[in-house]
Amino acid sequence: MHVLVTGGNRGLGLEFVRQYLQRGAHVHACCRHPAQASALNRLAAEHPGHLNVLPLDVSRPASIQALRAGLDLLTDRLDRLVNNAGMLVRGERFGGLDAGEMLRSYQVNAVGPVLLVQACAGLLERGRNARVANITSGLGSISLVDGFHTPSYNASKAALNMWTRLLAQALNPRGVLCFALSPGWVRTDMGGAQAPLSAAASVASLIDLFENATADDQASLLDHAGGRMPW
Numbered sequence: 001m002h003v004l005v006t007g008g009n010r011g012l013g014l015e016f017v018r019q020y021l022q023r024g025a026h027v028h029a030c031c032r033h034p035a036q037a038s039a040l041n042r043l044a045a046e047h048p049g050h051l052n053v054l055p056l057d058v059s060r061p062a063s064i065q066a067l068r069a070g071l072d073l074l075t076d077r078l079d080r081l082v083n084n085a086g087m088l089v090r091g092e093r094f095g096g097l098d099a100g101e102m103l104r105s106y107q108v109n110a111v112g113p114v115l116l117v118q119a120c121a122g123l124l125e126r127g128r129n130a131r132v133a134n135i136t137s138g139l140g141s142i143s144l145v146d147g148f149h150t151p152s153y154n155a156s157k158a159a160l161n162m163w164t165r166l167l168a169q170a171l172n173p174r175g176v177l178c179f180a181l182s183p184g185w186v187r188t189d190m191g192g193a194q195a196p197l198s199a200a201a202s203v204a205s206l207i208d209l210f211e212n213a214t215a216d217d218q219a220s221l222l223d224h225a226g227g228r229m230p231w
Contacts, residue, residue: 001025002075002127006058006116007085009037011188012135015203016082021047023207028074030056030067030085058085058112059104068119077126080210083113084135088153088190102152109156114163117171117178124176131177133210134164138182141221143230161221161231168218179213181206182223197224 003020007013008029017029021043027050031037034053044051052074057063071078087108089101113134117124124130138144140157164180171178183202187193205224213222220228 001079002028002077003080003082004028004030004071004078004120005082005084006030006056006113008053009033009040011190012183012186012199012203013082013084014039015199016084016207017043017051019200019203019207020080021050024050025080026050026052026075028052028054028071030054032057056085058116059107061115064112064115064119067116071120071123075123077128077130078120078123079127079130081117081120081124081132082135082210083116083133085112086135086153086157086190088150090150092151094148094151097151102155105152105156106159109153110159110163113160114167117167121171121174121176124171125174127176130175131179131210131213132167132171133179133181133206134160134167135206136160136164136180136182136221138184138223138229141229141231165218172215172218177213177215177218179210179218180221181210182221182229184224 003025005013005016008017009031017027020027029040034055040053044053056067117132137157139154140161161180164178168178184197186197186199186202202224221231223229
């Protein structure tokens, strides 16, 4: 199995890399600065020939195209693509919103994943039971909004949810499934130390869900426990 994971240098992304390696997969892990990704590089040393650490800035279309060209030298297919890379602007308040931060959130959390899927569509089409996981959040559920919290993050994840539905329409005729998966509130740099879930537990549940989901599940926003959240 050939798996591509973005944001693979820490948090959920690093755990996706670790657990797919444990399943015997060949993993292509992406991050902005591979030379600084010490945990990823240690994993690469522990799994020779099974982990490639690759540069990718999902906010830059040129970086996405460079990654795509590099993948051609490493594999002729992708079986799984995990769009995990994301950003959250802290301290946003109504009356002080910054247009640049809002646009960057949308670029990283919504546009980048779509452009990456588009760039890798040919590799996915040649994959085995190929599927895409867009790692979203319950904060992107329009129905569950209960306050003006992390607005750029919430809105960009809501956009990613819509893009997931649209990508499913584009990819299904190619034999590729596309899902929106919510990891829950996880103890990562983004989630904070007070979060109830460990990255290991969340990702273990997400991988099981991702691997066993069917075409019918694409119509739902799936959480780590296998439940369905309102869009």
